[in-house]
Amino acid sequence: MKIPYYPGCTLNTVSKGFDLSARASARSVGFEMEELAQWNCCGATFPLSPDNLIALSAPAKVLANARKGGEELTTLCSVCYNVLKRTNAVMKGDKEKRSVINGFINEEYDGSLSIIHYLEILRDKVGFDKVKAAVKKPLTGLKTGAYYGCMLLRPFEDRGIDDSERPVIFEDMLKAVGAEPVEFPNKIECCGAHLAMSNTGLVTKLSGNVMTSAADNGAEIIVTSCPLCQYNLEQSQTALASATGDYKPMPIIYFTQLLGLALGQPVETLGFEKNVWDAMPLLKKKGLA
């Protein structure tokens, strides 16, 4: 099974480990991610003001290009997923906007692509039972907090990846690879997102709330599917650790890195060296690396 794949800007650069571990894991569970021959940045934000059609032209171009090569498109980054899926809904459902946007990007795209997140492929196409069967190194006893953030889930009308208030898709994946998912209240709360650019204090507070919530509930490691969440959560721990003496920073990694580890990829190929908070001591302690 080959599935066309949109990496987006960040996965081609600072989050290369996310991309590589996902591609290798896909091969282990029986599908191939085929990067689009031509793609551009999705714009990294879905415009919430509906008259802002210019901001839809970049993601619509991505979709138009992807449709030339197939009927579905997968992506890993939560933001790319959100932007592409919502733009696709506009292209499909709004004739007037579709015609303006198509005129601008010089395409005839009709919204007929189906946008599926990598986690959805694992759940719906591969099946978590098959993922489980492919595991070579079960992550037994690894208490893992799955951080969803916003963009995988909201808004929910037939677009989110799972229930927007009580999602389980991440936890189900973690169970499949033998890890122990940890429930924590802030798993669907915002990390502060792009306010990292203009208001560090706010991001430190929101991300700090996420991290203390996870830590208080026993998490030893966090998995995410968004490079910006990953960055913000990592940054917040520096402030948390210096503000409260008893807070112990934990590694924050991409879910595919954990998946890759369980599926038997060599630990040095997973891209852990890019993390601010090193995952290796914990993985060694658990006998996983």
Next chain:
Amino acid sequence: MKIRLSGADIDGPRVKHIERVTGEDLKHCYQCGKCSAGCPVSYLMEVPPSRVMRLLQLGRVDDVEAANTMWVCVGCVQCYARCPKGCSVASVLEGMRQIQLRKGTGPTLIKDIPIPFLRKAPQQALVCGFRKFVG
């Protein structure tokens, strides 16, 4: 606090303009407060989300524009996800930001963006941040 209300403001062109740009019917909001309760940034907002809706219903556009609210909203869409009336304060605030940015009067200056952030941040943060706050 005394508030002077006038029909000319309530149905005025500024409110209509906000409704057009944001795509929201402000009068749908019935002030249950769920948006403010769910908003992770309420604590920092000079005017919290539900009050944004109320002030705009009353034509008090200046009061909302003068507040920091639209510039600290992270666009997490929690307000919309939880609104029983289907109102999106997220869209209202984004539209109000857009109105400022289209005039070239947003408060974010490129020179103020910290250099370490520019060096280390994921690309998506820059693209998104510039779109939301610079124009």
